[in-house]
Each structure stands twice: as C-alpha cells, then as structure tokens.
Amino acid sequence: MTAPTxxxxxxxxxxxxxxxxxxxxxxxxxxxxxxxPATWIxxxxxxxxxxxxxxxxxxxxxxxxxxxxxxxxxxxxxGFRVVDCPSLTQQGxxxxxxxxxxDAVDVLAGEVRMDEFFIASADADFTSLVQRIRAADRxxxxxxxxAVARAYTAMADRVVDAEELRGLTTAKPALDAAAALPAxxxxxxxxxxxxxxxxxxxxxxxxxTNIPRLTKAQFALVITLLAADLGRHPxxxxxxxxxxxxxxxxxxxxxxxxxxxxxxxxxxYGGGAMTAEIGVRELAARWVSQAESxxxxxxxxxxxxxxxxxxxxxxxxxxxxxxx
Numbered sequence: 437m438t439a440p441t442x443x444x445x446x447x448x449x450x451x452x453x454x455x456x457x458x459x460x461x462x463x464x465x466x467x468x469x470x471x472x473p474a475t476w477i478x479x480x481x482x483x484x485x486x487x488x489x490x491x492x493x494x495x496x497x498x499x500x501x502x503x504x505x506x507x508x509x510x511x512x513x514x515g516f517r518v519v520d521c522p523s524l525t526q527q528g529x530x531x532x533x534x535x536x537x538x539d540a541v542d543v544l545a546g547e548v549r550m551d552e553f554f555i556a557s558a559d560a561d562f563t564s565l566v567q568r569i570r571a572a573d574r575x576x577x578x579x580x581x582x583a584v585a586r587a588y589t590a591m592a593d594r595v596v597d598a599e600e601l602r603g604l605t606t607a608k609p610a611l612d613a614a615a616a617l618p619a620x621x622x623x624x625x626x627x628x629x630x631x632x633x634x635x636x637x638x639x640x641x642x643x644x645t646n647i648p649r650l651t652k653a654q655f656a657l658v659i660t661l662l663a664a665d666l667g668r669h670p671x672x673x674x675x676x677x678x679x680x681x682x683x684x685x686x687x688x689x690x691x692x693x694x695x696x697x698x699x700x701x702x703x704x705y706g707g708g709a710m711t712a713e714i715g716v717r718e719l720a721a722r723w724v725s726q727a728e729s730x731x732x733x734x735x736x737x738x739x740x741x742x743x744x745x746x747x748x749x750x751x752x753x754x755x756x757x758x759x760x
Contacts, residue, residue: 443551443575446494446543447477448536449516450557451504454601457558457582461598468605470507471643473497474514476604480554480596490552494543498532509644509734537565544572551575555592560585567591637742638749645730647750648695656752657689658699659723663716671710676700702726720755 451470458466469476483489495516499507502522511518519539521532536557543550553569555562556579563585570576570591578589581598589595596604642649650658661683665676677700681693704710706722727750731738738746747755 442481442489442491444549445481445490445492445552445554446540446550447492447496447554448494448540448556449497449579450532450536450555450559450562451497451499451507451511452521452530452532453557453559454579454581455504455507457580458598458601460582462602465602465605469601470504471510471640472605473511473516475606476601477514479604493548493550496536496539498530498536500530500532506737509736513644513734533559533561537562540565540569544569544574552577554579556580558582558584558588560588563588563591635745635749637738637745641731641736641746644734644736645727646698647727647730648692648698650691650695652749652752654689654691654752655699655723655750656754657684657687658691658696659720659752659754660716661687662696662700662703663714663719666710666714667712673697673700676710699723705729717755720751724751724755 455466455470458469477492477495481490481492492515495514496519497511497516498519498521499505499511500522501508501520508518519535521530521535523530536555540553540555544553552575553566554577555566558580562578566576566578566588570593575594576592577594577596578592579596579601580589581601641647658680661680662676665679665683669676669679677693677697680696680700681691684691684696703719703722703726706724706726708714708718708722724747728746731746
C-alpha cells in the first residue's frame with residue numbers, strides 16, 4: 437500500500453506575539469517555544485495526533501531584534517528564515533504585520549501550491565489574511581496564545597490554543613541525537629550527562645551548536661589527554677580519538693568517542709598541525725577559537741561576562757581565550 441503523501445505547508449510565526457502570550461500563561465512553555473522550536477514543529481508535522489502529516493516548505497519567523505535577538509539562533513538551527521522586524525513607532529509597533537502578510541501573499545500566489553497555511557499569532561490584524569488564504573481553498577490554522585478575537589479564530593479551519601501549544605512544546609521528538617549514537621557511545625554519553633552542569637549559558641550553546649555535553653572538568657581532561665597522546669604518537673584521527681577515549685575510561689570518566697572527535701576536529705580546524713610540539717594551552721586555545729566560530733556562525737550573542745565564562749568552560753580553564 438502506498439503511503440499517503442504529506443501535505444505541503446507554510447508556517448509564519450509572529451514570535452513576539454506568541455512568546456509574550458505564552459509567557460503570561462506559562463513562562464516555562466514560553467521558553468520551550470522560543471528555544472526548542474524543532475520539537476513543536478515536529479509534532480505538528482507528524483499530525484499531532486490528528487492524522488496526516490505535512491512538510492513545512494516555508495518556515496518564517498518574524499521577531500524584534502532589539503528585544504529577542506538572543507533567540508534567533510534556535511530558529512535558524514530549526515530551519516527557519518528569521519526576519520528582523522524592529523520597532524517602527526514610539527509605541528513599539530514593529531514591522532511584523534506587513535512583512536508577514538507580504539510574504540504569505542507571495543507564497544499563496546507562488547508556483548508551488550501550498551495545501552496548508554499556519555499563522556502563529558493572536559493578532560486579529562491577520563483576520564483578512566486568513567480570510568484570503570481560505571478563499572483560495574487552502575487549509576488554514578492559527579496558533580494563538582493569550583486573548584484573541586472570536587472573528588479571527590472563526591475564520592480559520594483549525595485553532596491551536598495556548599493549552600495545546602504548551603503540550604506541543606513538550607512533545608518528545610521521535611529521534612534525538614543520543615539515540616542515533618552506537619550503543620556503547622550512547623551509554624558513555626548518558627554517563628557523562630549524569631554529572632552535567634546545568635548552567636543556562638552552557639545549555640544554550642550546546643543546543644544551538646551541537647558542542648558536546650561535557651563539563652568544564654571533562655573538557656580539561658579531553659584536552660590534556662589529547663596533548664599527552666600527541667606527545668607519544670603521530671596524529672591519526674581514528675586511532676588518536678580511540679586512545680584518548682580509552683584514557684578517559686582509565687581515568688574514571690567514560691566520555692563518548694563522538695565527543696572526543698568533535699573536540700579534536702575543532703582543534704584541527706582551529707589552525708596548525710597536530711604535532712608533539714603543541715602544548716595543552718595551545719590545544720585549548722585552538723579548540724576555544726573554533727567553538728567561538730561555531731557560536732558566531734549560529735549568530736549567538738554574548739556579553740563580556742558570558743564570553744569569559746564560555747572560554748573558561750570550553751577550554752577547561754586551560755586557556756582564557758583563542759590563540760593569538
């Protein structure tokens with residue numbers, strides 16, 4: 437039997453509206469919405485218990501960069517096009533409405549037919565947009581959090597309210613990164629997580645960049661053992677990371693080889709040959725330099741104190757920052 441074809445969908449998110457609406461109901465759900473969009477998007481794409489599935493060919497997020505730029509990286513990582521919509525008036529009114537409407541109308545008139553349109557906003561200004569989309573014989577869903585005009589929701593084929601959205605933000609993805617690891621590495625990853633620090637900055641960086649879930653002490657151990665191995669053996673990625681993993685086990689820290697490989701690749705990309713002459717501080721500086729590049733590439737923003745903390749954590753306290 438042929439599997440049913442997933443419907444083609446477009447999603448337009450008024451970030452400020454949904455985030456602030458959820459925050460007034462459940463601050464934890466608001467943070468989950470803002471920092472882990474992939475989870476609730478996956479739940480909707482899978483049909484969220486209502487049957488059918490969909491492919492989000494268009495994913496747009498509109499936010500005010502002066503207020504919410506810290507969340508941008510989470511959305512770009514989830515495959516969204518993030519559109520900056522700064523305040524245009526003294527009252528703080530942003531350009532979200534006009535940008536979202538123009539983009540939605542362009543998609544509606546585009547060559548690729550969208551079967552479904554999702555508008556994530558409780559702003560009744562979008563009533564005419566939903567009406568136009570529905571008149572074009574497309575399914576419409578509005579995602580709302582907070583107070584909403586009855587005329588707006590009545591125009592949509594379906595409404596996802598704040599309570600349902602809260603549930604979607606905590607839906608468990610079908611497959612996470614740990615489950616994709618080989619069994620032995622998965623066990624080591626779990627062991628490493630058992631003593632994992634829960635510093636918000638660390639959690640944010642891990643989630644956005646895929647930097648390994650290691651503590652400051654574990655980063656220090658990996659870097660120190662890597663330097664020791666380079667002093668005894670010529671560098672070859674696979675044998676080197678295996679020996680470092682084994683040395684971590686012997687030291688009582690079962691760290692996944694995948695995490696060690698990630699750091700080792702970072703050291704290599706940080707510049708210079710992998711030789712016995714490299715000291716621990718130089719290795720740490722190279723790794724920190726590459727890790728910072730990953731953060732910049734994800735458009736993460738840090739204040740001066742966070743940069744100091746970031747370098748101390750990733751470098752295991754062995755280097756204060758990138759190599760000069």
